[in-house]
Amino acid sequence: MAASLDRYSRGKADEVMFMLIICEKFGWGYDEYLTQPVWFIEALRAKMVIDNKREEIASKRSRIK
Secondary structure, rough: HHHHHHHHOOOOOOHHHHHHHHHHHOOOOHHHHHHHHHHHHHHHHHHHHHHHHHHHHEEEEEEHO
């Protein structure tokens, strides 16, 4: 768990942190997370990666202006 927290503090989310982020975002508990279809969790992960990249790009552009 300490390694997960360390990576997260540096901007990287491993499997454990990703699960916690999703649970927090949707108000789920551990059991609710586990009952979701794998394809749905994978789609959420992909969307989060894309959204984060878009936010990074927008942030960089706003600093340049």
